[in-house]
Amino acid sequence: MSRAPVLLVTGGSRGIGAAVCIAAARHGWAVAVNYASSKDAADAVVATIREAGGEAIAIAGDVGKPEDIKSIFADVDAHFGRIDGLVNNAGIVDAIQRLDEMTPERIERMFRINVTGSMLAAAEAIRRMSTRHGGKGGAIVNVSSMAATLGGGAQYVDYAASKGAIDTFTVGLAREVAGEGIRVNAVRPGIIDTDIHAAAGLPDRARDIAPQLPMKRAGTAGEVADSILYLLSAQASYITGAVLDVSGGR
DSSP, X not given: OOSSOEEEETTXXXXXXXXXXXXXXXXXXXXXEEESSOHXXXXXXXXXXXXXXXXXXXXXXXXXXXXXXXXXXXXXXXXXXXOOEEEEOOOOOOOOOOGGGOOHHHHHHHHIIIIIHHHHHHHHHHHHHOGGGXXXXXXXXXXXXXXXXXXXXXXXXXXXXXXXXXXXXXXXXXXXXXXXXXEEEEEEEXXXXXXXXXXXXXXXXXXXXXXXXXXXXXXXXXXXXXXXXXXXXXXXXXXXXXXXXXXXXX
């Protein structure tokens, strides 16, 4: 069993997820870096952590598949023997489309990965962390998006709706497990300079929108990671059910 507190980060191989993994290790967490397909990227994150003296492993698994979620947590159990934190970061966006252009398959996939996957991962974490189940407590941070408040009209209302669901899920679950030693919070990133924009067909979106933002710049993955690490930390011990905007005032 690891002596350090153990954090699982879904979608931890790139972007915000990778930044969270590296920052968590710097703050003394042992880290499980989950990835769906980017093994080389996940291995690179693990190598960065280990080179700095931290403890980390890469774990394959697609949060869009319930059986993979169970396997991810089984691997955490086998390697670390405990789990103290979960960051539900894995998620997808798709090409810009109006709703009447979207296929049922696209919408189903969006919610299966972004919403159902996060809920099932949280359920597995609760079974291990909740005092109701003999655990010692822990923290969950869900990664939402400012799209949840803006709606994503004429771009990706399916993505925005999925993140709106994450906001509601965060508040409800926080109240459900508050008496069991588990805190549940979320961050809502705004325009962050990561490769997620390329998946929507707009690789330069962060650069192009930056002049229109109140702070005149996009955020960084590291800035989001710092907010997540705060919510995971003892410094946030009386915070649960909060959704923190990390959006530069957008």
